[in-house]
Amino acid sequence: MISKAKAKFIKSLQLKKYRKEEQCFVVEGAKGVAELMSSDLEVLWLAGTEAFLRQHHPLVSRQKAEVVAAGEKELTELGTFATNNAALAIVRMRPHVAPNLKSEFVLVLDDIRDPGNLGTIIRTADWYGIKHIIASEETADCYNPKVISATMGSFCRVHVYYTALTDYLYGTDRPLYGASLTGETIYDVNFGKEGFIVIGNEAQGISAAVHSMIQKHITIPRIGAAESLNASIATAIILDNVFRSQK
């Protein structure tokens, strides 16, 4: 049985304002919660069906947080999904600290507004071993339930740091790549061993201020007639070419 107060608290975390105030967020569904339990994120409270808790017993028994059994109906009512037949957790946000970058590639998101796109970008980044994303303050919130869901568990491994991009990027000696329709084809670019890869807003592309800082304009070759690519699709194609060039 989940208390009304707890249910109300969980509901409040659907809003960014309350997530920020409380510094915590919600993870829903089997895949996300299972990956969460083996990650370094701090679980504050966990509810799962008896089947889920049994299936993941070793991980569940390691949790320091309160763990409660709940029915599918209860879980669904707590969350934002159409159905949830497995689990839901309240999780502490990572501290808001600028990442300590090594020699690595880092994605820079210049106002990615669609939560689905952001989640897919995080999932794809994780596929290519990207650990850090620097996001403009107008980028969708990475703790939004739709983002968490679209990452398919990758929110556990990829850290998103929100900041004013131009201040952050000012004076970096790491190469800054930006996708545009008139740059060097990504098939020919020598990406080297590290860099920032800037992905622009879905409708407006890269903002003027960030655009002026880009050292290498890169382009995805087009054969057909579509005017542009979806932002998460462009990110994936660029990352594939970056890591292909490392071989």
Add this chain to the structure above:
Amino acid sequence: MISKAKAKFIKSLQLKKYRKEEQCFVVEGAKGVAELMSSDLEVLWLAGTEAFLRQHHPLVSRQKAEVVAAGEKELTELGTFATNNAALAIVRMRPHVAPNLKSEFVLVLDDIRDPGNLGTIIRTADWYGIKHIIASEETADCYNPKVISATMGSFCRVHVYYTALTDYLYGTDRPLYGASLTGETIYDVNFGKEGFIVIGNEAQGISAAVHSMIQKHITIPRIGAAESLNASIATAIILDNVFRSQK
């Protein structure tokens, strides 16, 4: 002024059942309707704001269909978007005829269920010059408003043919490629000049029946820890590698 009967008819086309019965579908928004007017699709009825109709006057004046001026509020009420400040059209579906394939690459969608994924796949296919998609009958309907919207106008150029995949593919002499986690890396595959590229369902992958027909299993190399990629992301990375290999 748009009649109540017309508004009711447009609303009915949000459902696949009625789209199929009437053999027509709805396109909403400036980008989609503008691309539509310069395509070979047959527009049956068109409503636009005065600003939209003025901006696209040469294309609008070529339309044989009835064209009516409408306010933003009226357009929004007719459609499925949160807002529509430009235009909406009723369009005749393409005839259900198997495509006459040339030496080309063709996407085969084995139960892509998410309309957003299907729309993004159509848009990406168009970027790479793919003209034809063969889709299983369980794949999302390409005339669904969410699909049309996500294609960003590419529904005008990419034809989707729905059929029973195993019957269709049986006996083809075109190479059949399928993405899996254990195939040859796409960086090394010699894709040649034509082929079918099978993309599996978001959760289940490629169905057993289609899987057994695949001649070349291909894999997107992974560096990080994500278990899988979104279906539209995987499609994009494969297409980029196919066309890169053509150079």
